[in-house]
Amino acid sequence: MSPSAYDTAWVAMVPATEYSGGGESDRRPCFPQCLDWIMENQNPDGSWGLGTDHPFLVKDRLSCTLACLLALRKWGVGQQLVQNGMDFIASNGWAAANNNDQFSPVGFDIIFPWMVNYAKELDLTLPSILTSHVVDSSLHIQDSEIRRKQNVQVYALEGLGKSCNWKGVISEHQRSNGSLFNSPATTAAALIHSRDEKCFEYLISVLKASNGRVPTIYPMDIYTRLCMVDNLERLGVSKYFEFELRNILDEIHMRWLEKDDEIFSDITCHAMAFRLLRSHGYDVLSDELTEYVDEEHFVNTVSMQYDGVTTVLELYRASQARICDESILDKIHDWTSAFLKQQLLNQSILDKRLRKQVEYDSYNFHGTLDQFGVRRSIELCDARDFRILKTAYRCPTVHNEDFVRLSVEDYGISQAQYQKELQQMERWYVEFRLDRLNQGRNVLQVSYSLIAAVIADPELYMARISYVKAIVLITLFDDFFDCYGSREEALCVIELVRKWNVHAETSYCSREVEILFTALYNTVNEVAENAYVAQGYWIKEDLVSRWLDLLENFARENESWSTETNVAMSLDDYLSFAWKSIGGKICVFTPTPFLGIKIPQEMFKSAEFDSLSEYTGLVCRLLNDLKTFKKERDEGTLNGVTLQIVGGVSEEEAILKVEEIIEYNRRKVLQMVYRREGSIVPRECKELFLKTSKMAYCVYPYNGGDEYSSPNLIMKDIKAMIWEPLELPNLST
Structure with a gap:
């Protein structure tokens, strides 16, 4: 991680007296190397x-700068550095009371006023901008913040x-x-006010x-290794590090079990x-997140370190992994999604990249397709990327330029492959005269x-092509059976598929039937x-059987809706076929042999495969039904929403x-995908x-039409x- 001038200053303020037996040692720092770092790392503008x-x-730099000035003043060194810092504060002190367009370090409204008062104790005369309305405003905020936060400590x-009961807090x-709280600054403050050997040993370990x-x-x-796993997946290059990432997750799971x-x-x-x-298929229980189910409780009891947008976004993402009946994750999802949308509505997320990420996650929670997300993730990368706690920091594991470069190169290779494949698919479409079916959708x-x-990997070419054709x-x-084909033509197609034969004497009842078959x-x-x-092994018989079943269901839907018996049909009857x-069954069945792994033939007839289908x-x-029920009602097409309305249920209740x-x-x-044990279907x-269902959410979004x-x-x-070239983000720091 990048060094923190703020935390380094607090550690530099720890006196040596606590660990030297007293005497004159209270006039020298316990950790002089921190003081040296401060003196060597002032920015050209006088800040830290x-x-x-x-x-x-x-x-943030005001906070860091004032902390460093306190450390220098306490030990009577760096007079010119102090003056440079004073000049910076004089020019930029306005930011101390600015909460509208400034990132505020966590706890700033409590810590900064104390540092201003401590400067007085050290006879450090700060610029007047910090000793007038700015401080008064900050002290007012400090008081309200302490009252609002039960857990300010x-x-x-x-x-x-000194007003803190340090011994009680340490205990x-x-x-x-x-x-x-893994905070060097807070631990240093405890060591300043209350001798504690474990605090001292912790700071020694940090410096080492x-x-x-x-x-x-x-x-x-x-946390940084989790971020690395997450970033590699978001950038679409985790496939190159499967062994390493599995080892990381194995260890983290072990430490999860150890609490x-x-x-x-x-x-x-x-x-x-x-x-x-x-x-990734590890057995972790949502019960572990129980303490975050209520927003009010969360805001009032969690540390200020964790009540920002980034933390809530991560809780929201966790809630998306809910399976079956998980009320804990349901409750977390409800309040975190409302919170994030309110933040967007209020325009209170200053970080543009974070705001875009929140927007994307909030409104595409089930329909984020892999390669769409990869491009967005790359475009959101920035060499100046930082996160903020008590001060802003960067971490090369969280933001790694090499990973971004690899991702851009990998994306370009895939893009070139997609362009070639799409041209090939267009030739296939024309070769089989599908472009002559003027009444259907292209x-x-x-x-x-x-x-x-x-199915983004270039090497999965056959899986991609076969899925597209299917x-x-x-x-x-579907269009032929629903919209423009006659009943006679539909039955002819079904019979042709049942016989599965093409020869010179084959009889087609229309040109459309011939083209399609x-x-x-x-x-x-x-x-x-x-x-x-x-x-x-051969799968043709299974494929033909599934196509026959599909076409018979097309016909069955039309027959069911066109007869008087449709009124009596229950929703359960409809869902059964x-x-x-x-x-969906054909869509997944067709590309499965080309996923680059060996597939047991018995898998295709397993109960697990049927259930997933x-x-x-x-x-x-049903996502399709939600978007098309008004159109299909006018066309007289069977639909799960319309079926209920005809049966006397209101439109709102039917949709719900x-x-x-x-x-x-x-x-x-999701539950079946995550399950690792007792599964015959490979991951x-x-x-x-799962990706097929995500495509459905993408083309039938809640906030759009039939995409x-x-x-x-x-x-x-x-x-x-x-088509659009992807340029490498600005990675030069």
């Missing part, structure tokens, strides 16, 4: 701290000075490593680990550990883009042959019921079901992923 050119970090202790809050310069929090080993202090005492780390461990580009966004053909058949026939045979090469008509199919089917069913099935998919295949048939919101992501 990061971000000398960052307009939002002036307040847990992170801003140094701002209480109650000291951690096993000797620190108070950081070569004489003090970070703003120590240790941070687990490691570093995880469980840091809310942000705790939430991130839960999310990453669960998403969804080739949007289908390819969505699938490339979730989903395009499903859409064309021959395209399906040739495509399925090609997929089956390639699957045999990849896996060593409607999940098949979205084609049903849960995913219901998510996709469908949303409940969607959420239940989404969680079932890569299970993830394809599959009429893409609008997603077109920017599609164009960026396939």
Whole structure:
């Protein structure tokens, strides 16, 4: 981590008297190397701290600068440095009372006024801007902050000075490593006011680990490694480090089971550990997050260190990993999502990159497709990236330039591959005369883009292509059965698939039937042959059987809705077959042999595979129903929402019921994907079901229309992923 001038100054203020037997030693520092660092690291403008050119970090540098001036004044050294610091404060003291366009260090309104008063004790005459209305305003805020926060003692202790019951705080809050809250500054303040051997040993360990310069929090080993795992996944390059990342997560899981202090005492780390461990199949219980279920309790009781947007965002992300009936995560999700949206509404998130991340996470919580997210993550990278606690800090593990460079290069390779594949798919479309089906939707580009966004690796070319062909053909058949094909033509297609034969005497009842069937026939045979090469067994019979089942369900839906019996059909009756008509089972079945792993043939007939198909199919089917029920009601097409309305249920109640069913099935998919033990379906295949459901959330978003048939919101992501060059972010510091 970058050194913290603020924390280094506090450690520099610890007198040697406590550990030398008294005498004149109270007139020299216990840790002179910290004083040396302060004297060697003043910024050219007279300040200390990061971000000398960052307009939002002036307040932070004021805090760092004043702390360093106190240390220098206490030991009577660096007179010219003191004067330079005074000049900086005189020019920038206005920022002390600015809470609108300045990043405020955690605890600033409590600690800064104390430092101003301590300067008086040291006969350090500060510029008048800090001794007038600024301080008065800060002291007022300090009083209200202390009253508002029941737990002020847990992170801003140094701002209480002698008035704090240091022995009591040490007794109650000291951690096993000797620190108070892993904060060198707070621990140093405790050592100044109350002799404690463990505090002293902690500071010794900090200086030893950081070569004489003090970070703003120590240790941070687990959190920084979790951030590394998370960043590699967000940048789309975790595939290159699978062995290393698995070792990291194995160790963190072991420390989770041991209730490691570093995880469980840091809310942000705790939430991130839960999310990453669960998403990678480790058995972690949401009960561990119980203390964060209530917003009011959270705000009033957690440390000021953890009540910012970044911490709430991490809790929100953790709540997205809920499976089955997890009321704890439901409650966390409810208040964190409301909190984040309110922050956006109030425009109170100053950090533009953080604001964009909150926007993206808040409004795409189930529909973030891998490659869309990778591009956004790269574009949000910045060499000046920092986080802020009591002071701003940078960590190369959290923000690693090498990872970003690798990600940009990898993204460019993938993009070039996508362009070639899309051209190939367009040739396939024309070759089989699918472009002559003028009445159906042409969804080739949007289908390819969505699938490339979730099956992103260039080497998974066959999986991508076979999935695209399957989903395009499903859409064309769906339009044919629903919109412009006659009943006779539909039955003809079904019979052709049942016989599965093409020869000179084959009778087609229309040109459309011939085009659709021959395209399906040739495509399925090609997929089956390639699957045999990849896996060593034939899947053609299974593929044909699934296509026949799908087409029969298309016909069944139309027949059910066109007869008088549809009024008597229950929602359960509809759901029993409607999940098949979205084609999810074929969509996942078709590319599975090409995922680069060996697939046991019996998996395709397993109850687990069927359950994943049903849960995913219901998510996709009902998300489609929510967006299309008004249009399909006019067309006389069977739909889960319309079915209820016809049965006497109000539109609002019908929509709510469908949303409940969607959420239940989404969680079932997630539960099965996360399960590691007793699963015959490989993780890569299970993830394809999850990604298929994410595509459905992407094309049928809550805040948009039918993005599959009429893409609008997603077109920017599609164009960026396939066509727009990605430039390397500014990585020079």
